[in-house]
Amino acid sequence: MAKFTFVGGIHPYDGKALSKDKPIREILPGSEVVYPLSQHIGAPAAPIVAKGDRVLVGQKIGESGGFVSAPIHTAVSGTVKAIEPRRVATGDMVTSIIVENDGLYEETELLPLKNPEKRSREEIIGAIREAGIVGMGGAGFPTHVKLSPREPDKIDYVIANCAECEPYLTSDYRRMLEEPEKLIGGLKIMLMLFPNAHGILAVEDNKPDCIALLKQMAKDEPKISVCALKTKYPQGGERQLIYAVTGRRINSTMLPADVGCVVNNVDTVVAIYRAVREGRPLMERIVTVTGDAVADPANFRVRIGTAYEEILAAAGGFREKPEKIVCGGPMMGFAMYHLNIPATKTSTALLGLTRDEVSAMEPGPCINCGRCVEVCPGRVVPSRLADYAEHSDEEAFLANYGMECCECGCCSFVCPARRQLTQQIKSMRKIQLAKRKK
Numbered sequence: 001m002a003k004f005t006f007v008g009g010i011h012p013y014d015g016k017a018l019s020k021d022k023p024i025r026e027i028l029p030g031s032e033v034v035y036p037l038s039q040h041i042g043a044p045a046a047p048i049v050a051k052g053d054r055v056l057v058g059q060k061i062g063e064s065g066g067f068v069s070a071p072i073h074t075a076v077s078g079t080v081k082a083i084e085p086r087r088v089a090t091g092d093m094v095t096s097i098i099v100e101n102d103g104l105y106e107e108t109e110l111l112p113l114k115n116p117e118k119r120s121r122e123e124i125i126g127a128i129r130e131a132g133i134v135g136m137g138g139a140g141f142p143t144h145v146k147l148s149p150r151e152p153d154k155i156d157y158v159i160a161n162c163a164e165c166e167p168y169l170t171s172d173y174r175r176m177l178e179e180p181e182k183l184i185g186g187l188k189i190m191l192m193l194f195p196n197a198h199g200i201l202a203v204e205d206n207k208p209d210c211i212a213l214l215k216q217m218a219k220d221e222p223k224i225s226v227c228a229l230k231t232k233y234p235q236g237g238e239r240q241l242i243y244a245v246t247g248r249r250i251n252s253t254m255l256p257a258d259v260g261c262v263v264n265n266v267d268t269v270v271a272i273y274r275a276v277r278e279g280r281p282l283m284e285r286i287v288t289v290t291g292d293a294v295a296d297p298a299n300f301r302v303r304i305g306t307a308y309e310e311i312l313a314a315a316g317g318f319r320e321k322p323e324k325i326v327c328g329g330p331m332m333g334f335a336m337y338h339l340n341i342p343a344t345k346t347s348t349a350l351l352g353l354t355r356d357e358v359s360a361m362e363p364g365p366c367i368n369c370g371r372c373v374e375v376c377p378g379r380v381v382p383s384r385l386a387d388y389a390e391h392s393d394e395e396a397f398l399a400n401y402g403m404e405c406c407e408c409g410c411c412s413f414v415c416p417a418r419r420q421l422t423q424q425i426k427s428m429r430k431i432q433l434a435k436r437k438k
Helices: 121-130 171-178 180-192 208-217 238-246 266-278 308-314 371-375 382-390 394-399 410-414 421-437
Strands: 024-026 032-036 060-063 078-087 093-101 157-161 198-204 224-229 261-265 284-290 298-303 324-327 349-353
Touching: 024 171, 032 078, 060 093, 121 180, 121 266, 157 180, 157 238, 157 266, 171 180, 171 208, 171 266, 171 284, 180 198, 180 208, 180 224, 180 266, 198 208, 198 238, 208 224, 224 238, 238 261, 261 266, 266 284, 284 308, 298 308, 308 349, 371 382, 371 410, 382 394, 382 421, 394 421, 410 421
Parallel strands: 024 298, 157 198, 157 261, 198 224, 284 349
Antiparallel strands: 032 093, 078 093, 284 298, 324 349
């Protein structure tokens, strides 16, 4: 059905059948809710509450630390218990506001933006900024920054990333089926910011029910169309998605706006709708709990700050002890060693696997088969880049376009020698990115 795709990519077992038919269920957090002040790319938020303060649902408790930053809001009512470092899914210790949940869920006054069609571009972006919305597909880039390119009149496409190509994840799928009006409504708000742009709902063709539903709902929207993408990982990667939909290419030194595009994922677009139309800041998201070790895989509406162990309990816990627990999907997620960690704005999934197949593999020497080159969507030579990274040859790494790697994991997945190519390249990229910041 679909013709739109990119060169490279893989077709791993998708595991989506475990949870795709499970409607979204709402769960409430326990007695302690943790709000890390860095849930986004950029400067951490600064606390604007103190120990002992009472807070309400929707109240701002962390102020933006700069233009590339985002405020933090509570999803419960209660008392600020402490402001101290807490561990997050990446393993880092992050300054966090800990709120003792009183279970009342009393809300502060919510102020929707009345008649957004008649409001200025600055007012709409201001509402999005104040709502603390960031990219919820995993990157966490502040959305108001993405919606503020230098030349908005040159944006030709506003793309809603509905691909959800990561194996096992089904949160975006359920959101599209259950709340399509908010997805389309959010896309229409984004189009108000870009007068010359066309809106595209880009969906992989393994979701024909979503494609049919969105086409039906958008049939009377001349500025919105649905694009059926070929199912392939990493179809939902920003560079791959833009190329598949528009034929335009970007590299690591460019932004989507440089080729006239703005891209946001499903949850982010819905959050935009709720911020502008309902006045609700970003306080919750959909999280998939899945994997063959999970008793009852499901999709949950989770309030930010809820502990992963509480989310897992709502899915019946583990039916057997997992060898591997992953925050996110199996290709780009983070391995976790305990679950007393808060869900954040970028938490997409909790994956429990009965077998850790990667750790059981013994890496061998490269056989120069070229499979990593065939599947690489960045069109680089992963085996060589991994060699340069292993030997700390920064000059060769950069000369051979090492920064064009998108860390998707395709090369490691297909490597017959079981080399940890992505991990080695990723380590070198981190070093280079840290040097750029300095």
